Amino acid sequence: MPEIEADPAIPTLEGVVGHSWGEDVSSHAEILRYLEALVASAPDRSKLVRYGRTVEGRDLVYVAISSAGTMARLDEARAENLRLADPRSLGEGEAERLIEEAPAVAWLAYSVHGNESSSSDAALVTAYTLLADRRDETTRWLDDVIVVIDPLQNPDGRDRFVDAHRRARGAFPQSAPRATERAEPWPGGRYNHYLFDMNRDWYLQSQPETKAKVAAYLDWQPQIYVDAHEMGANNNYYFDPASDPFNPQITDRQNDWATRIGRRQAGQFDRFGFAYTTREVYDAFYPGYGSTWPMMQGGIGLLWEQSGVRGLVVDLEDETALHYHDAVRHHYVSSLATIAAAAEGRSDLLRTFFEGRQEAIERGESGETPDVFLLPGKTPNRAAELAALLVANGIEVRRLAAPVTLEGGAAVEQVAPEGAYYVPAAQPAGRLAETLLADRQEMGDDFIARQLDRKARLLGDEIYDVTAWSLPRTFGIDALRGTPVEEPDSEPIGEDGGRPGGSVEGPDRPTVGYLVPAEDEAALDALSSWLRSAYRVHVVDRPFTIDGTSFGRGTLLLRTAQNPDSLHDAVRKTAEEFGLTITAIDTSFVDEGVGLGGPNVAWVEPPKVLLAFEEPVSPFAGHTWFLFDREWSYPTTRVAAPSVAGPLDLGDYNVLILPDGSYGDESGFDADAAAKLRRWVSDGGTLILVDGALRWAIGEEIGLMPTERREVPVGPVPGEGLASDQAEGQEGEGEEDEADSEDADAPKQSPRPVPGAILRATVYDDHWVTAGLPPSVELLTQTGLIVDPLDPTEGRNLVTFDEQDEPASGFCWPDTLEAIGRSPLVLYRSIGQGHVIGFTDDPNYRALSPLTQRLFRNTVFFGPGH
Numbered sequence: 001m002p003e004i005e006a007d008p009a010i011p012t013l014e015g016v017v018g019h020s021w022g023e024d025v026s027s028h029a030e031i032l033r034y035l036e037a038l039v040a041s042a043p044d045r046s047k048l049v050r051y052g053r054t055v056e057g058r059d060l061v062y063v064a065i066s067s068a069g070t071m072a073r074l075d076e077a078r079a080e081n082l083r084l085a086d087p088r089s090l091g092e093g094e095a096e097r098l099i100e101e102a103p104a105v106a107w108l109a110y111s112v113h114g115n116e117s118s119s120s121d122a123a124l125v126t127a128y129t130l131l132a133d134r135r136d137e138t139t140r141w142l143d144d145v146i147v148v149i150d151p152l153q154n155p156d157g158r159d160r161f162v163d164a165h166r167r168a169r170g171a172f173p174q175s176a177p178r179a180t181e182r183a184e185p186w187p188g189g190r191y192n193h194y195l196f197d198m199n200r201d202w203y204l205q206s207q208p209e210t211k212a213k214v215a216a217y218l219d220w221q222p223q224i225y226v227d228a229h230e231m232g233a234n235n236n237y238y239f240d241p242a243s244d245p246f247n248p249q250i251t252d253r254q255n256d257w258a259t260r261i262g263r264r265q266a267g268q269f270d271r272f273g274f275a276y277t278t279r280e281v282y283d284a285f286y287p288g289y290g291s292t293w294p295m296m297q298g299g300i301g302l303l304w305e306q307s308g309v310r311g312l313v314v315d316l317e318d319e320t321a322l323h324y325h326d327a328v329r330h331h332y333v334s335s336l337a338t339i340a341a342a343a344e345g346r347s348d349l350l351r352t353f354f355e356g357r358q359e360a361i362e363r364g365e366s367g368e369t370p371d372v373f374l375l376p377g378k379t380p381n382r383a384a385e386l387a388a389l390l391v392a393n394g395i396e397v398r399r400l401a402a403p404v405t406l407e408g409g410a411a412v413e414q415v416a417p418e419g420a421y422y423v424p425a426a427q428p429a430g431r432l433a434e435t436l437l438a439d440r441q442e443m444g445d446d447f448i449a450r451q452l453d454r455k456a457r458l459l460g461d462e463i464y465d466v467t468a469w470s471l472p473r474t475f476g477i478d479a480l481r482g483t484p485v486e487e488p489d490s491e492p493i494g495e496d497g498g499r500p501g502g503s504v505e506g507p508d509r510p511t512v513g514y515l516v517p518a519e520d521e522a523a524l525d526a527l528s529s530w531l532r533s534a535y536r537v538h539v540v541d542r543p544f545t546i547d548g549t550s551f552g553r554g555t556l557l558l559r560t561a562q563n564p565d566s567l568h569d570a571v572r573k574t575a576e577e578f579g580l581t582i583t584a585i586d587t588s589f590v591d592e593g594v595g596l597g598g599p600n601v602a603w604v605e606p607p608k609v610l611l612a613f614e615e616p617v618s619p620f621a622g623h624t625w626f627l628f629d630r631e632w633s634y635p636t637t638r639v640a641a642p643s644v645a646g647p648l649d650l651g652d653y654n655v656l657i658l659p660d661g662s663y664g665d666e667s668g669f670d671a672d673a674a675a676k677l678r679r680w681v682s683d684g685g686t687l688i689l690v691d692g693a694l695r696w697a698i699g700e701e702i703g704l705m706p707t708e709r710r711e712v713p714v715g716p717v718p719g720e721g722l723a724s725d726q727a728e729g730q731e732g733e734g735e736e737d738e739a740d741s742e743d744a745d746a747p748k749q750s751p752r753p754v755p756g757a758i759l760r761a762t763v764y765d766d767h768w769v770t771a772g773l774p775p776s777v778e779l780l781t782q783t784g785l786i787v788d789p790l791d792p793t794e795g796r797n798l799v800t801f802d803e804q805d806e807p808a809s810g811f812c813w814p815d816t817l818e819a820i821g822r823s824p825l826v827l828y829r830s831i832g833q834g835h836v837i838g839f840t841d842d843p844n845y846r847a848l849s850p851l852t853q854r855l856f857r858n859t860v861f862f863g864p865g866h
Contacts, residue, residue, distance in 0.1 A: 003135075004133040004135065005133060005134040007131075007132045010038065010041050011038060011041055013128070016037045017030040021121065021125045021328060021332075022323070023312075023324075024312070024324075025161075025162050025165060025312075025324065026120065026124065026162075028152060028162075031120060031124065031151050035048055035151065036048060038063070038127055039063060044072070045068050046131060047071065047074065048061055048062075049061060049064065051212055051215070051216040052209065052211070052213065052216070053208070053212070054155050054156045055192065055209075056155075056193050058156060060150075060209060060213070061150070061152075062107075062148050062216065063127055063148070064146060064147070064148050065130045066146040066147065067142045067143045069143075070142070070143075074146075077102065078219070080098055081102065081220065081221055081222075082220075082221055084099075084102065087428065095354055099351050103144055103146050104342050104346045104350055105221070105224070106145050106146070106148070106222060106223065106224040106226075106339055106342045107217070107225045107226065108147065108149050108150070108226045109153055109225065110123040110228045110331070111158060112153040112199045112229070112290060113154060113189075113190045113198075113199065113230070114154040114155075114158035114159070114160060114190060115157065115230075115310060116229050117308075117310075118306055118308070118309065118327035118328045118330075119230070119331045120152045120158065121324075122329075122331030122332040122335060123149050124151060125328065126332055126335040127151075129332075130147060141339050141343040144342070144346045147339055154192055154209065156193045157191055159189075160188075160189045161188070161189025164184050164189070165181055165182070168180040168183070169311070175315045177314055182309075182310035182314065184310075186615050186619070187619035187622070191619055191622065192209055194207065194622045194625060194630075195619040195620060195621070195625075196622065196623065196847075198210055199229075200289070200465065202214065202288045202290060202293035203288050203389075203393055204288060204847070204848055205389065205393070206626070206847040206848075211392065214393065217297075218394045221298075222294070222299055223300060223349045224302065224349070225290070225291075225294035225299050225302065226291075226304065226334075227289070227290030227291045227301070227304070228306070229303065229304060230305065230306050232307065232308065233307050233310070234316055235305070235307045236274075236275035236276055237269070237275065237276040237304070237330050237334075238277055238278065238280070238281065238305035239262050239266075239278060239302070239303070239305075240258040240259070240261070240302050240303055241255060242258065242303065243281060243282055243283050243284075244283060244446075244447050245285040246283070246444075247287060247296070248435075248441055248442060249295070249431040249435045250292075250296075253355075254295055254352070254356065257345075258300060258301075258302060260345065261300070262278055264337045264338070265333075265338070266278075267337070268334075269330075274330055274333070281462075281464070283464050285441075285443060285464070286464070286466060286469070287432070287436065287469065293432070296429070296432035296435055297357075297429060297431075298353050298356035298360070298431070299353060304331065304334050306327050306330050307322060307327065309324045311324065357429075360427065360428055361428060363426075363430060364425030367408065367483050369430060370482050371422065371423065371481070372423040372437045372472075372480070372481055373406070373416035373420045373422055373479065373482075374479050375417065375420050375480065376419060376477075376500075378519040379476065379520045380520065380579065381499060381500065381520045381521065381522040381580075382475055382476070382477065382521060382850055383477050383497075384497035384498055384499040384500065385497060385499075386421075386475045386477055387497035387498060388493075388495060388496055390433070390471075391495055392495070394429050395423065395429045395433045395436075396423070396492065397421055397422070398421070398423075398424070398491060398492050398493065399419065399420075399490055399493050399498050400416060400418050400488055401489040401490055401491060402488075403415050403416065404422075404486070404489075405485045405486075406480060406482030406483060406485070408483050414480050414482055420480075422488055436469070436470075436471050437470070437471055437472060437479065439473070439808075440808075440810065443811060448811060451463065451811075455813065458714075461752075463755045463756075463811070465756060466755070466757075466810065467755050467756050467757055467810035467811040468757050468780060468807065468809035468810025469809075470758060470809045473758050473778045473780075473808060474849050475849075475851075476777065476850060499579045502574075502576040502577070502579050502582070503581055503582070504582045504584055505581065505583050507584050508584070509568050510560060510585055511586045512559065512585045513557055514558045514567075514585070515555055515582065516555065516556035516557075516582050516583075517552065517555055518551075518552055518556065518771050521772070521850055521853075522578040522579055523578075523772070524858075525578050526556075526577075526578050527556060527604065527861060528632050530558070531604065531606045531607075535563050535564075535570065536558070536562045537556055537557070537558055538558075538559065538602060539554060539555070539602055539768065539771070540553075540556075540557055540594065540596065540600060540601050541553060541554070541594070541601070541602065541771070542594045543594070544590045544591075544592065544593030544595070545591040545593055546587070546596075549583060553765070553770075553771045554768070554771025554858070557601065558571065602768070602866050603865045604862065607634075607654060607686075607860050607863070608637075608652065608654050608864075609628070609635070609636040609860060610637050610639060610644070610650065610656045611625060611637065611638045611657045611659070612639065612641040612657065612661075613640060614641055614642075615640075616641060616662040616664070616666075616667040617658075617661040618659060618692065620659070620660060623842070624657065624856075625638065626847060627844055627853065631847070636657075641663075641669075642667055642668040644658070645668035645670070645676070646668050646673070650685065654864040655863060655864060656687050657688045657690070658687070658689050660690050663696035664696060669696055670701075671701050674702040674703065678704065678831060681831045681834035681836055682833065683832065683833060683834065684833040685834045686859065687704070687835065687836045687837070688837050688838075688859055688860070689704070689838040690838075690842050691783070694838040694839065694840060697836075698787065704836055705827060705829060706790060706791070706794045707787045708787060708788050709750055709786065709788075710787060710819045712748060712749065712815045712818075714747040751786055751820070752784070752815075752816050753784030753816070754783055754812050754813075754817075755810070755812065755813070756781075756782045757807040757811055758780050758807055758810055759802070759807050759808060759817075760777075760802040760808050761776070761777050761779050761799050761800060761825060762775065762776060762799070763775050763776065763798070763799055764796060764798045764800070767796055767828065768858060768862045768866055769798050769837060769862070770855065771862070772854055773851065773854060773855070777851055778809075779849065779851060779852060780848065780849055782841060782845070783840045786816070786819050786840070787823060787824065789822060790829065794829060796827070797826075797827060797828075798824070798826040798827065798828050798837075798855075800824050801820045801821060801822070801825060802821065803822060804821065824840065826838070826855055827840075837863070839852075839855075844856060
């Protein structure tokens with residue numbers, strides 16, 4: 001760093017941890033130790049804040065750095081920035097004063113993917129420069145900007161990577177791309193403890209690291225948020241402006257600022273001769289990225305991608321080598337360029353932020369954006385969970401104290417009932433609320449046409465992540481949209497989403513037992529608790545009515561006679577804990593429907609769950625592990641997948657989950673393994689096959705699920721020529737296209753996977769796997785496994801995608817959408833005394849869909865007893 005005038009009182013990285021910038025991959029402990037020393041050396045200009053802890057107990061921290069004057073009033077400066085974030089809180093002229101006088105806030109966040117390591121080391125040299133450099137230029141930056149540096153967003157993943165790298169390397173760094181020092185063992189360091197990609201988790205906030213980060217963000221509301229990453233070694237460097245598609249909630253002024261900062265970066269990269277690109281590969285559509293969610297808040301979200309070394313040096317395809325210190329340097333230069341741009345454009349940056357949030361309010365006040373009302377219906381706990389999630393995203397949510405009539409949004413008059421959740425559009429976070437709650441967000445006709453054109457030319461698509469995410473749809477919550485005819489009588493809700501209180505109705509100590517309705521997932525939360533406490537529970541597979549009250553499929557029954565006397569207190573405690581309305585009964589005599597002592601009542605045999613892990617299983621099996629651990633509170637045993645196929649005795653378990661993965665002979669999953677699993681199922685086991693595991697199971701030699709994969713013609717399909725030709729009306733009207741004729745010998749292939757769209761589906765309503773679900777659902781799917789329905793003599797198709805002209809939300813390839821019609825998502829067959837249940841898509845992916853998770857939980861908890 002020859003350009004800076006370093007203050008010798010500020011410690012270097014080498015002086016604290018023993019290696020210099022870019023000479024080694026710093027661990028979480030080394031990063032923390034250095035930052036503590038750095039802040040201790042300049043306490044008047046910096047502050048270290050611990051804002052959370054990871055699953056494995058590592059601290060999440062950021063360092064705030066600014067001028068001594070600003071740091072002396074840091075809390076006041078932060079409070080002023082939060083006032084700027086809510087234009088409703090400012091008096092006349094106060095906004096203009098803050099825009100002219102207040103510092104901007106630039107938040108630089110590094111290494112959300114643990115093995116994308118260079119950015120965290122760049123964070124350290126950036127913090128050092130800001131505190132050590134005595135040049136006037138750096139001093140001016142800190143007069144105008146509060147720089148918040150989050151050096152490491154994923155400490156657990158990084159330490160997993162660092163540990164593997166340091167164990168594998170020798171005396172001399174190995175540059176070969178396949179050298180063991182960069183060949184991470186499963187699952188790699190990209191993900192957190194539960195193997196989530198936390199750069200997809202911003203609005204879902206399933207992980208504690210994300211929850212803490214979003215809370216810290218909302219505590220500041222920065223004008224700039226940078227998310228620094230790495231990509232493949234043979235790329236160069238990417239910074240914004242982004243590629244299309246753009247989320248329609250991103251404004252032109254925000255894109256102009258992203259371009260302005262990108263030009264500042266480009267100037268520095270050109271100066272040093274660094275190669276880079278913009279407007280390619282990385283879009284700004286999905287709101288769960290670290291670079292797009294801040295845009296929805298009115299800030300400027302930015303993405304950087306540096307080619308990754310995954311060690312200290314790597315050979316490239318062009319016969320050059322990339323050194324780790326070079327990767328660190330590139331992110332360091334980007335960091336300083338961004339801070340400089342923020343300082344130079346401080347007042348305009350603040351104005352863009354303020355006016356963006358003001359415009360969000362005005363869009364709601366004018367009716368351009370409708371208010372949203374979420375209806376709890378029969379799933380009040382799920383609705384409360386959704387409302388709480390919105391609040392955690394910084395969105396204002398209220399609860400109706402009285403019904404309200406709406407205008408607009410429907411052909412008939414709509415009335416939102418008392419107790420509905422009210423999300424006013426006129427709020428500073430209105431754009432985020434709109435993108436999360438709208439039925440769909442359009443990607444743009446030009447972008448879709450280009451993708452169809454590329455597909456017709458047998459080229460890969462440019463869709464980077466899911467194309468749909470509507471929270472009411474993915475949660476299965478009905479929503480009304482419109483403008484209230486009068487100001488609603490409502491109260492703001494708290495962080496718990498206004499979860500309903502629980503109660504037990506009926507006699508205090510019933511002679512027969514207790515009934516728990518099945519529609520709300522909280523019933524299964526209670527079931528987990530009761531099973532862990534060794535209470536005996538039964539499930540009623542068909543509807544019935546007793547004492548004038550109707551109960552649906554999947555109702556839980558706790559019999560007084562089969563449980564200890566402590567049952568009564570346990571039921572009341574559980575009802576309160578989980579917000580359940582439980583009915584106590586003194587008679588089993590039903591008014592109609594199945595009897596409570598008949599063959600349609602099954603004991604819930606406590607599941608003993610075996611979860612296959614490690615190669616060849618996808619790391620996303622961690623999502624299922626997470627749900628068992630943190631959401632469902634039920635234990636699992638995780639074992640190496642090859643042992644399941646080989647020597648492991650399965651007799652101690654009654655549920656076996658084979659998650660998505662690449663199963664086959666090479667990993668021991670051959671015909672002999674299939675025979676072993678078949679014997680275990682026949683003896684009463686419940687085998688759950690997810691995506692890749694189901695793909696393996698339908699193979700002819702395996703035969704665990706008697707179906708076949710569907711195929712479509714290779715190349716253009718009927719009605720889907722080149723998009724450019726269709727746009728010009730060149731579809732050959734009046735003549736039969738060769739592609740329209742059936743040709744049994746034409747080459748075929750599996751359809752392209754659904755690119756993350758929400759599709760309509762029908763639920764088979766006479767099976768315990770689908771208990772608690774309505775007859776029609778809308779499900780987010782990315783499935784690439786499209787299969788024929790099972791013959792009724794061989795099994796049941798429990799959830800089947802409808803034939804549909806377009807997705808309920810998002811985009812889907814026309815031939816894929818046609819192929820998936822009447823194709824099952826969930827398949828069931830019995831073998832002997834046991835069950836095989838197949839999911840063509842991962843129901844627990846990203847922990848985002850309560851509906852598919854419910855299907856999965858039913859298989860786990862109800863399978864062993866049926």
